[in-house]
Amino acid sequence: MYERLFIGKKNVELDETESTNTYLQHLISNNEKEVEGLVVAAENQYSGKGQRGNSWHSERGKNLTFSIFLKPNVKVKNQFLISKSISLGIVDFLLNRGLNNVKIKWPNDIYCDNKKLAGILIENSVRGDKIYASIVGIGLNVNQIKFLSSLPNPTSLSNVLGIREIDISEALNELLFFIEKQYISLKEGKAELINAKYLKYLYWLNETKKFSINKKNVEGIIIGISPIGKLQVEIKGEVEEFGLKEIEFLE
Numbered sequence: 001m002y003e004r005l006f007i008g009k010k011n012v013e014l015d016e017t018e019s020t021n022t023y024l025q026h027l028i029s030n031n032e033k034e035v036e037g038l039v040v041a042a043e044n045q046y047s048g049k050g051q052r053g054n055s056w057h058s059e060r061g062k063n064l065t066f067s068i069f070l071k072p073n074v075k076v077k078n079q080f081l082i083s084k085s086i087s088l089g090i091v092d093f094l095l096n097r098g099l100n101n102v103k104i105k106w107p108n109d110i111y112c113d114n115k116k117l118a119g120i121l122i123e124n125s126v127r128g129d130k131i132y133a134s135i136v137g138i139g140l141n142v143n144q145i146k147f148l149s150s151l152p153n154p155t156s157l158s159n160v161l162g163i164r165e166i167d168i169s170e171a172l173n174e175l176l177f178f179i180e181k182q183y184i185s186l187k188e189g190k191a192e193l194i195n196a197k198y199l200k201y202l203y204w205l206n207e208t209k210k211f212s213i214n215k216k217n218v219e220g221i222i223i224g225i226s227p228i229g230k231l232q233v234e235i236k237g238e239v240e241e242f243g244l245k246e247i248e249f250l251e
Contacts, residue, residue, distance in 0.1 A: 002177035005184075006037035007068060014042040016060075020067035021123060021137040027069075028133065034069060037180075041066035041172065045139075062144040063156070064172055067137045068179070072186060079131050080229025083108050083122055084198045085186040086136055089179030090118055091201050096178065099160055103203040106222075106231050107244055110140075111203055114251075115155035117141055140175065142166050153251065199224060204249070212248040 017023045017040075024040045044060040058065050072082050087104045094102045094112065103111045110118035118140040125133040141156035143166055157166055185194060199205060204222045211220050211233065220233040220240075230241040 002174050004037075004173075004177050004180050006035070007180040007183070008039045008173070008176040009037055010035055011039040011041065014040065016044040016046065017042045019045055019137070020065055021121060021135050024067045024069055024135050025123070028135070036069060036071045038069040039066055039176065058139060058141070059144045061168070063142045064138065064140040064168065064175065066172065067135055068176075070134045070136060070183065072131050072134055072183075074131050074186070076126055076129055076131060077228055078191070079124060080107075080225070080227075081186055081191055081194060082124070082131065082134055082136075083120065083229065084194050085182040086120055086122070086138070086179060088194065088197055088201070089182040090120075090138070090140070090175065092178040092182065093175045094157075096174070097157065097161070099157075102201065104198065104201045105203040105249070106225065107229065109152075112155065112160055115153045117155055117157070117160070138175075140171075142168060142171055195225075210250040212250055213242070213246070217250065 012027070014020070014023065020040045020042050024038070027038070027040070028034050042065050045058060045065040070082070074081055087108060087110065090110050091102050091104065094110070094117070099112050101113050105111050108120035108122070109116055118138065121137040123135045123137075124131045141154060143158045144156045145159060147154045157171070158164065182194070202222065202225070206221060206223065208219055208221050211218055218235055220235040222231065223234050223239065224232045226232055226241050230243055231247060232239055232241050233247070
């Protein structure tokens with residue numbers, strides 16, 4: 001039912017690894033002819049990478065922790081389209097599973113009912129003015145019930161749907177199918193469609209919320225994303241743009 005063209009057609013399944021992104025990076029470094037769509041998945045990732053230098057903690061065998069090798073060939077200035085397409089693939093998967101109130105929290109977390117369900121870490125390689133290769137790391141909470149940390153308010157598919165056990169392998173196949181659909185749209189140059197759909201699911205869009213900027217608490221309204229992926233926030237009538245470490249959401 002969820003037939004794919006290339007993503008996950010070749011895969012490496014690991015019992016344990018430091019980080020699937022790191023493992024995949026080593027594979028690519030040793031074999032530049034490695035095929036696009038290669039997936040490395042691990043039962044346990046003991047030093048998973050996250051944004052802002054954070055770690056992604058996951059209970060062994062309970063969740064999806066994997067990385068995908070892609071060759072997007074998009075201009076560096078448009079690199080955030082890669083994150084958008086991957087995020088939308090995850091959103092489509094979750095909607096297909098029956099979840100409601102699914103949102104993309106900038107820059108690359110997926111939330112459901114104001115709780116974090118998934119995270120994305122993309123590491124790009126540049127040649128000239130284009131992204132030649134991308135390693136896309138994804139962590140999606142599936143069957144984990146309890147979490148070591150209450151921040152940033154994690155949840156799982158099992159918790160949201162009230163299902164005791166979800167088949168991990170089936171979930172991965174289905175997720176890769178929806179990611180591939182959105183990634184193909186990116187490769188076909190459908191940037192306008194991707195941008196419009198991303199805004200539709202953007203967390204806190206057009207809502208007055210509190211943020212921390214330069215260690216000061218301010219109120220602002222998210223109005224969009226700049227072409228290079230900066231968060232656009234209206235503060236006291238003025239639109240400002242922020243990079244990853246320049247603004248913090250105050251839940």
